[in-house]
Amino acid sequence: MPITMDASFATMKENDNTLHYYHGPFLQHFKGPADNPLQTYVTPGGNLIDENGHDAAWATYHIWIMNFYEIGPGELIGFTHNESWPASQPTGLPYFSLGVAYSNNNGATWEYCGEILKPKNVRLNVGGVPYVISGNDFYLYYNDGIYGENDGMGYPRHVSVAKANIQDVITAARNHQNATWTKYVNGSWSGNAMTGLGSAIIDNTYIKEDTHSDAVYNTAINKYLMTIQTHDSSRLNLYSSSDGVTWSMEANVDAMSPGSVMQPYSTFADYVGGTSDGREVDGEFSIIYPRKNWNNYNEDNLFQRQVTITTNQADKYSASGGFSQTQGTNQWSYEQWNGTVYSNMTWDSGNVRWNGAQSNVLVGGGWQHPDTNDSVRTWTAPKAGVVNVAGIAKKGDNSGGGDGVNVKILKNGSQIWPVSGWQAIGSNDFNGYAHNLTVSVVQNDKLRFIVNKGGSFSFDTTFWDPTIAYDTYSASSGYSTTTQGANQWHYKQWNGTTYSDMTWDAANSRWKGAQTYVLIGNNWQHPDTNDSARAWMAPKAGKIRITGIAKKEAGSSNGDGVNLRIMKNGTQVWPSSGWKSLAYNDFTGISHDIAITVAADDYIYFVVNKKSNITADGTVWDPLIRYTGL
Known part of the structure; x- marks a missing residue:
């Protein structure tokens, strides 16, 4: 660092290659590109x-x-x-x-x-x-x-x-x-x-959360993002919110040994997208921040964390992100359990929460509190499938008072976490217990997240913001630049005998095979002498459903079309034999909806063949694979 950093940067965009950074009480002025943001010290500032x-x-x-x-x-x-x-x-x-x-x-x-x-x-x-x-x-x-x-x-x-x-x-x-x-x-x-x-x-997970930081609106996911540092806990955390008031932690931007460094003064930076004044970013942005040695405030090293957001929101359900004043909205409901039956809570608009039969049985955006009745947050499955159920249950009251709480998760009437009994959370356990479950559901199955008071309900606020995501893989949202196998997707070519990996073409942001036009992009493919083959590798055994539409790229007006097929390892699964022919001017396309079983590490290949020539053979094909059972 050319200076001792003592504030988050205020930013203004010049163009897609240059951002201006202003710092401190005298507005020291820097500018630079993404890989060297403080490249030019424009002026040391002044009053x-x-x-x-x-x-x-x-x-x-x-x-x-x-x-x-x-x-x-x-x-x-x-x-x-x-x-x-x-x-x-x-x-x-x-x-x-x-x-x-x-x-x-x-x-x-x-x-x-x-x-x-x-x-x-x-x-x-x-x-x-x-x-x-x-x-x-x-x-x-x-x-x-x-x-x-x-x-x-x-x-x-x-x-x-x-x-x-x-x-x-x-x-x-x-x-x-x-x-x-x-x-x-x-x-x-x-x-x-x-x-x-x-x-x-924002929950005080680390007791010393601090807003010497930055916030933005993210247009890729239509949510607010905010960075928060934690002083001597040596973490910089990223939070998200749908309304700007109820926040949940998404990730550690930077995590060091407690007491080793501070990571204050973080700044969002978006060179290509977003607004000129930095209040909005898109799906590709950076977080810039210093690490300050805990024993030497004047020692700064500047770091930059690039963030890429891959969206697949239709099949993901967050407790805080889906929190609503209406029962059942976003698949979430708010209930209480009296030991015999579940019953609905009522909405408390003054306190923006759900209230049960007793004054302290409550559910908020990312927290719950029991009373004589247990506090229950309930998710109802909108369709059959396999879901990942992830979260951390931890105490939310910083006083460390009371005698702690008990928690568990039920699927309908069967317990799925912990294996039996309750997971006890101590009165001062601000780290809590994590769960990461794979659960098969059918439509209208209910997953219930239950908080029980234990001996008393004093100081029983419990932070628990579970996320439920269907096990779904989209070619476009899972598309990777530079890395084969990321998000289970591979980019290959078929020469009539073997499949082989393509190589990343950074200049054109696509995968390229042995010939000039055997290519794969985020939602399209193009064959050459070799066939273009997008491949998905199964992460586990189960039943899957493969849906999608293959169609010619808009504007294509010549050529002889392409051939299509889907393979499971060496066995063809669509069409039943031969090729599915796609005409050169078929912009509506051909749909597929296939149900098969897979073992872990099975490959599903989406193959595009050139017919007799490669003229105008660009093909839009964005298949979706979803686990429907285990």
Whole structure:
């Protein structure tokens, strides 16, 4: 690093090859390509912010612009992290707040509009400043808590959110003023942004979750993403949300030995897609962040994690992502068990959760709480198939009070996890127990995730956000660039005697065989002297269903068409014999729907043959394979 990193980068896109990165209270300016983002140190920055008298009552007032919103050409909103020291205490721990700045010359100079938000204890580092847009509002994420860092009790603190109307913020900023912001408190936007305590919206798995990070909207999956660092737990985590309020953890972006490094100040970067101000990304983006040695804050090494999102949402069901105020929506229902029967809970709109017969039997987006009745989240299978049931059940109350909980999973009336009895989770077990099950279901089978209070229901909040995914393999969504066998797909050619691997053609983003035109792309194939053969390898034994439509590429107006067939190892499964002929101008195509059994490591080949010539033989074929039983 050419500097000591002390804030997340604010980014602006120049073109598909260059992003500008702005850093720190004096807006140090870098720019560069994806493989070297800080290639050019444009300027060391300077005092570009007119504080408009907001610093008058303070001995020192520092402002970090840590995120941009582009109103229009040359006109920007900047979200700021502020630290100030009064004359009575010119050194030591500052007072923390978030604010807004405004520029009408594309960031060359800024007008500070003042503070918009403070943590409940103003000596607690407020973080900042991830934001997203939800409807007509800005959602701004920050750290809140009742303990100040100077009293030795800075933790636990938690991640909270506040909002304000976008147009109100813009109108006020143009006059160097601020709109009114409100904190999210107990299910409603009712908290005073300057004095109130916001509710926790992300579980404190590692106790020290922190918003010196970034947030975006991802257009590939239509969800919000946010990075959160964990201080001395030495993890940088990626969270997702459908509504900007209920969040679930998706992955560790970076995980080191606890206490070895910090990974703060992460930034989303999307060179080719997304918006110029960085508030949206698509399915290909990067997360840029430093590792700071725990014993030396000034030692920075910059890392970049590339992320590629492969979507197959039709057959995936997340408890938090599918959470709804309507029973049965997204296949999820919310029940209670009294020891004899299951019954539906009722929706509590004020607290955005489901309530049972007693006051503490509850189900939220990614959590449950039992009372005398057990808390039950239920998924109903929309069709037959094999599903993967994955998740972690862990305590959610940071106090470590109570006597813990018991959990289990049932399929209809039969227990599938643990093998028998209950899985006990201790009162201070914030790591919990993971499950990763393969389950065969038929339509209307029910999987129930049950939380039982054990001895008492005190402090029994339990984080449990299971994901259920049908065992499904799509050629296009599983398509791999550079790696044979990724997502079970291989890219081969057939010379009449043997199958052999193609090689990756990086220049054209496709797989290429021995001749010029034997090719495979994400959802298409082209034969040459050799046949083009996309192959799927079965990861396990079971019953599968193979569906799809093969058709000529739009615009094809000559040639003699192609031949098609599907093979299981050396045995033909479609058509029953010979080839299925596809005419040169058949843009509707030929469909297939085949049910067969496979053993682990069996190959299914989708073969395209040239007939007599290779003219205009591009063929769209995006088969889908789904396990229907074991």
